[in-house]
Amino acid sequence: MEFRPLRAFVEVVRQGGFSQAAKTLFATQPTVSKAVKQLEEEIGLPLLDRIGHRATLTAAGEVVYRRGVKLLAERDDLLAELAEIRGLKRGVLRLGLPPVGSSVLFAPLFALYARRYPGIEVRLVEHGSDQLEESLRAGDIDFAGMLVPTAEEFDYAVMRHEPLVALLPAAHPLAGRESISLAALRDTPFISFEAGFSLHRIILEASRRAGFEPDIVARTSQIDFMVELVGAGLGAAFLPRIVAEQRRNPALRLVPLDEPGTEWIMTMAWRRGAYLSAAAQAWLALVKETRGA
Known part of the structure; x- marks a missing residue:
């Protein structure tokens, strides 16, 4: 099996269509269509069910995509x-970081890595944990900064x-408490992260488990916007303490x-078990050296 048709097929599925896949692959749409057709002929089964401008995976397509x-x-x-064996002098480190907590936890680490290894190109992407997990897989x-992964295919530090x-909000009747449960906030609207964020899933x-479905009045991927919405009295939000402490505001209370x-x-x-380049090994060594510091 040739890799070029397989990569074309995988990108069509990832991007949701042939035209977007063609842009990602820097190819024309007919070229991508031809490559997918070639793969289907080689396998002897249709991989995509084409309905108008939409294409959905067949049973065979799901297997081929996953593999x-x-x-x-x-x-x-x-x-x-x-x-690396050929003596690569300059490397590339590909990092995926979440918006929540990156400035506190990873920015100093990122800066230290850049000072130690100025010849390494760092390619950084920022997404919620669910999308980062898929990109890592x-x-x-x-590497991906994410909450403790549940899949056994990952190692982590x-x-x-x-x-x-x-x-x-400062005027909330429970804002003066020393601590609070979710059940106590069941009648308070929630301001949540988007569905692809682990914090959204944790709170939901x-x-x-506490016996209620929260009333989510707003979803966002921007922490500062979330804080402003709370300060304006729209509802309650939830953040890690280290992140929330950086965003203290007279209009809100942290409980x-x-x-x-x-x-x-x-x-x-x-x-787990993946090959790590010299650049990636250097990042991992730095993570283990500095974590908890």
Whole structure:
């Protein structure tokens, strides 16, 4: 099986269509369509069910996509390792970081790495944890900052344990408490992160364990906007203590969240058994050297 048609097929699925895949691959749409057709002929089964301008995965397509993502990641590992053997002088580190906590935990580490290894190009992407996990699984990045991963295919180093705090408007009747449970806030609207963020899932699952479905009045990926919404009296939000402390505001109060199963444990994760380039190994060594410092 050739990798070019497989990569074209994987990108069509990832990007949701042939035209977007063509842009990602720097190819024309007919070229991408031809490559996918070639792969289907080689396999002997249709991989996409084409309905008008939409294309959905067939049963065979789901198998080929799942396996293909891993094959392409392994191929990239092979090429990277061979490049190292040939005496690669300059490297590339591909990092995926979440918006929540990156400025506190990873910016100093990032700066230290750049000073130590000025010849290494750092390619940085920023997404919620769910998307970072998919990018890491696909081999698009070397490391991802994410909450403790549940998949056994990842190894990780714990960077920080932090409790969550509730951000309440200063005028909220419970803003003076020393700590608060989610059940006590069941009648308060919640301001949440987008669905792709682990904190959204943590709060949603904990609320359901407490016996209620939260009234989410706003979703955002921007911490500062979330804080402003709380300060304007729209509702309550939840952040790791280390992040919330940086955003104290006279219009809001920080109240420790007393709720089991809501601790924020940030890790630096990588694919178990994956090849790590010299640049990636240097990053991992720095993570282990400085974590908890």
